[in-house]
Amino acid sequence: MNSPFQEFWQGFKANRGAFIALLVFAALVLAAVFAPWLAPYDPIQQHRAHLLAPPVWMDGGSWQFVFGTDELGRDLLSRLLHGGRASLGLGLAAVVLSLVPGVLLGLLAAFYARSLGPVVMRVMDILLALPSLLLAICVITVLGPGLVNTVLAIAIGALPGFVRLTRAAALTELPKEYVTASRVAGAGTLRLMLVTVLPNCMAPLIVNASLGFSSAILAAAGLGFLGLGVQAPLPEWGTMLSSARDYIQRASWVVTLPGLTILTAVLSINLMGDGLRDALDPKLKRVH
Amino acid sequence: MALLQIDNLRVRFGAFPAVDGVDLHVNAGEVLGIVGESGSGKSVSMMGLMGLIGAPGVVTADRCEFLGHELLKLSERERRRVVGRDVAMVFQDALTALNPSYTVGFQIEEVLKLHLGLKGRAARERAVALLEQVEIPDAARRLQAYPHELSGGMNQRVMIAMAIACGPKLLIADEPTTALDVTIQAQIVDLLLRLQREQGMALIMITHDLALVAGLAQRVAVMYAGQVVETGPVPALFDAPQHPYTQALLAALPEHNQGARRLQALPGIVPGAHDRPAGCLLSPRCPKVQPRCHAERPALVQGVRCFFPS
Numbered sequence: 056m057n058s059p060f061q062e063f064w065q066g067f068k069a070n071r072g073a074f075i076a077l078l079v080f081a082a083l084v085l086a087a088v089f090a091p092w093l094a095p096y097d098p099i100q101q102h103r104a105h106l107l108a109p110p111v112w113m114d115g116g117s118w119q120f121v122f123g124t125d126e127l128g129r130d131l132l133s134r135l136l137h138g139g140r141a142s143l144g145l146g147l148a149a150v151v152l153s154l155v156p157g158v159l160l161g162l163l164a165a166f167y168a169r170s171l172g173p174v175v176m177r178v179m180d181i182l183l184a185l186p187s188l189l190l191a192i193c194v195i196t197v198l199g200p201g202l203v204n205t206v207l208a209i210a211i212g213a214l215p216g217f218v219r220l221t222r223a224a225a226l227t228e229l230p231k232e233y234v235t236a237s238r239v240a241g242a243g244t245l246r247l248m249l250v251t252v253l254p255n256c257m258a259p260l261i262v263n264a265s266l267g268f269s270s271a272i273l274a275a276a277g278l279g280f281l282g283l284g285v286q287a288p289l290p291e292w293g294t295m296l297s298s299a300r301d302y303i304q305r306a307s308w309v310v311t312l313p314g315l316t317i318l319t320a321v322l323s324i325n326l327m328g329d330g331l332r333d334a335l336d337p338k339l340k341r342v343h
Numbered sequence: 344m345a346l347l348q349i350d351n352l353r354v355r356f357g358a359f360p361a362v363d364g365v366d367l368h369v370n371a372g373e374v375l376g377i378v379g380e381s382g383s384g385k386s387v388s389m390m391g392l393m394g395l396i397g398a399p400g401v402v403t404a405d406r407c408e409f410l411g412h413e414l415l416k417l418s419e420r421e422r423r424r425v426v427g428r429d430v431a432m433v434f435q436d437a438l439t440a441l442n443p444s445y446t447v448g449f450q451i452e453e454v455l456k457l458h459l460g461l462k463g464r465a466a467r468e469r470a471v472a473l474l475e476q477v478e479i480p481d482a483a484r485r486l487q488a489y490p491h492e493l494s495g496g497m498n499q500r501v502m503i504a505m506a507i508a509c510g511p512k513l514l515i516a517d518e519p520t521t522a523l524d525v526t527i528q529a530q531i532v533d534l535l536l537r538l539q540r541e542q543g544m545a546l547i548m549i550t551h552d553l554a555l556v557a558g559l560a561q562r563v564a565v566m567y568a569g570q571v572v573e574t575g576p577v578p579a580l581f582d583a584p585q586h587p588y589t590q591a592l593l594a595a596l597p598e599h600n601q602g603a604r605r606l607q608a609l610p611g612i613v614p615g616a617h618d619r620p621a622g623c624l625l626s627p628r629c630p631k632v633q634p635r636c637h638a639e640r641p642a643l644v645q646g647v648r649c650f651f652p653s
Contacts (some may be wrong), residue, residue: 169398232440235395240454240505241427243420254444 066334073330076323083320099288102128107306124301125309135316138290138292142272145206145264149271150264150328152210158260162248165229179215181195187212188277195283205284209274211257213267220263258335262328269324276317292317344546346371346529354391356399359616363387363569366643374539374546376560378553384569385549386572389515393430394422410512421577428458431506436517437498440488447501448486450507458509466650473504477534496527500534507538514539515547520555531558534651553592557581565589568613568624570650586651
């Protein structure tokens with residue numbers, strides 16, 4: 056007898072793209088976690104003798120700065136490694152901060168479909184009516200730029216998706232007989248919500264959370280590029296991209312490397328999310 | 344005194360009366376069959392009784408007593424305590440009636456923990472004993488199984504094990520065999536009857552299978568369009584049905600139609616929200632209809648709701 060997790064893992068492993076993406080993503084996470092030990096230099100230390108030094112594989116590059124240096128002589132490799140902590144941490148925090156309240160609001164909206172539900176859903180519709188970047192800019196204008204406020208801005212933008220998904224999934228589960236059976240057996244509303252119904256709504260939520268993670272990183276990079284996200288000198292991929300854009304013709308690597316890093320992270324997370332969806336969605340499950 | 348006494352139970356959805364004045368009683372240790380076609384209010388009346396009808400449905404009754412508790416007046420919390428322990432339900436489709444996210448063992452132990460306070464080893468042993476009681480082979484191993492890994496019949500057995508876990512005084516079985524094939528149906532019915540006898544609990548069997556009711560119930564109530572049209576002890580009611588609807592139901596059985604090319608059927612369908620007749624609810628379909636039937640609604644007199652019983 057297979058547990059659901061084993062079954063899921065079998066399905067996930069069969070998808071080669073998703074599996075490789077998982078490995079790449081794991082490498083990125085490990086690199087970010089161990090950045091202080093892996094990075095050859097302090098990410099904000101300026102090497103004044105080596106401004107815009109090219110990476111090792113280009114003419115004039117040296118092993119001293121493997122990925123070259125930026126306009127202030129800071130080692131790019133160290134900044135990318137440390138930037139991963141900010142970018143990935145920010146993405147994770149934004150997902151958690153939109154997932155948890157989103158799931159609770161969605162469950163409330165489904166269980167109190169006549170009283171609380173319409174109110175919650177109309178507020179979510181209002182949030183959805185604004186483009187997410189605009190919404191994030193509004194929030195940051197009110198709260199001020201910075202790491203924590205960036206997370207909040209992105210989380211608020213991602214909230215309606217989770218609320219709507221949870222509500223829709225819960226509404227399809229609610230009329231099923233096991234919920235009625237649970238009521239007959241004496242389960243209270245809180246128990247029905249969190250123990251009976253929620254686990255059966257998890258599949259779409261897990262997929263959305265993984266995809267939301269990548270869009271949060273992208274949104275953070277976008278805000279950083281606009282100068283509204285993480286502030287210098289703290290390394291963050293989007294901020295690095297933004298400060299380097301003046302040198303795009305003279306020193307392509309200061310733009311290309313952060314850009315490629317963002318691409319790799321977002322692509323691997325998206326592929327992983329696709330794999331998760333294929334493995335978790337029974338309608339797409341192949342017959343073994 | 345009856346275990347469950349219902350007087351004038353009504354459930355309405357907007358202007359539509361899904362259950363229209365049902366009177367029923369069940370004595371301790373008795374098997375009551377409720378029969379009727381789809382939409383006759385069999386399930387809805389039981390759901391109303393258990394407090395499972397949410398808005399926009401409205402449930403009212405003159406009396407709805409179980410073990411001296413007025414069910415409709417209990418607070419949510421009290422009802423959970425009384426109903427969860429002493430009344431249990433078995434549903435039609437066991438696969439959807441079990442939570443797909445948890446193992447069978449977890450779900451049984453949850454009930455034991457909630458109502459009997461059993462934990463850990465004690466709960467586990469009791470769960471194994473329950474599964475053995477409902478004749479599931481290799482019970483200890485089955486506790487680890489998820490509902491989708493078991494067959495329909497097995498799931499229904501698990502459902503029954505959960506229902507009898509707390510030793511209920513009343514078990515409501517809502518078409519427990521409809522989703523199963525015929526051989527499994529017989530096994531499940533035998534199982535329900537054996538458990539009912541062993542535990543001395545009352546059983547309400549909701550079904551549209553007349554043969555099933557004839558074989559196991561002591562009393563039967565025939566429902567039509569939200570009303571009880573005839574009620575009585577089992578052999579008598581089937582031997583000499585007095586209400587035209589009961590007669591028509593029995594006449595439609597294949598056993599009564601041997602040699603005929605077509606089964607005898609009652610023309611028409613159960614009245615819906617917009618075509619409820621002013622008089623007797625059966626009057627548009629009744630073969631013995633008289634002018635009075637179109638004008639007035641008959642009351643349930645001596646177990647028959649008809650002006651001209653035969």
